[in-house]
Amino acid sequence: WYVGSKSGEGELYDAVILAAPWHNADITLLNTPRRVKAKPYVRLHVTLLTTSRASPRPGYFGLGEQDAVPTTILTSSESVRRAATSNSTTNKTPTLDFFSLTYLRTVTPPESAKDEYLVKIFSPAPLAPSLLIRLFGNTISWSHTHTWDAYPYLTPTNRFPRIEVDHNLFYPNAMESLVSTMETSTVSAKNTVALLLKRWFGDEFVNGKDCDWDEHEESKKDPVDNANWAGWGCDSG
DSSP states (O other): OEEEOTTSOEEEOSOEEOOSOGGGSOOOOOSOSOOOOOOOEEEEEEEEEEESOSSOOGGGGTOOTTSOOOSEEEOOHHHHHHHHHHHOSSOOOOOOSOSEEEEEEEEOOTTOSSOEEEEEEEESSOOOHHHHHHHHTTOEEEEEEEEEEEEEOOOOOSOOOOSEEETTEEOGGGGGGTOOOHHHHHHHHHHHHHHHHHHHHOHHHHHBSSOOGGGSGGGGSOGGGSTTBOSSSBTOO
């Protein structure tokens, strides 16, 4: 495969692994009919802040000032829809202010000797200053926001992108159409490398040989504690 940049520079490779979400990688395939269909991703907003409040303000949730408020809160569209239905005769589509709110830990700002609470909020849109005041009052001393395409919309389907788009052209992120986590993406990447190693060096290089663990005492141990375990399989590599 020839991998070239817009500047005109490039080089030939025996194999290529596209380790990035296809929809924002700005990659064009030439001289192959294979294509990867772009999948819409969830645009997620995260807000980090520090506050002197030990929990959010009860009034935001319709509670009294003496009522306790959890420090981990998850929301759902269904709960908002039901609240809107019970409080209004209109058919307006309800919106969520945030998906989750979590108190992570206490921190001590350099300019203050008092501990504050570090809070993380995931939301579908940027949080307005007025909303933060409703949640925490005038107790926020620091805040930071970040936005990124966090994961694809997981809709029911029986068709998924190919891990091997074309011969020796791999797309590990195809796994995200089924499940999107750092752990599963890592497994997908490892298996991609294993496919290449198996193709170039044979099955025993990847999976090892004589790997019937049940025949000896080593079967009772964690494979990673076995001296013969080289990362891919027993006695491999």
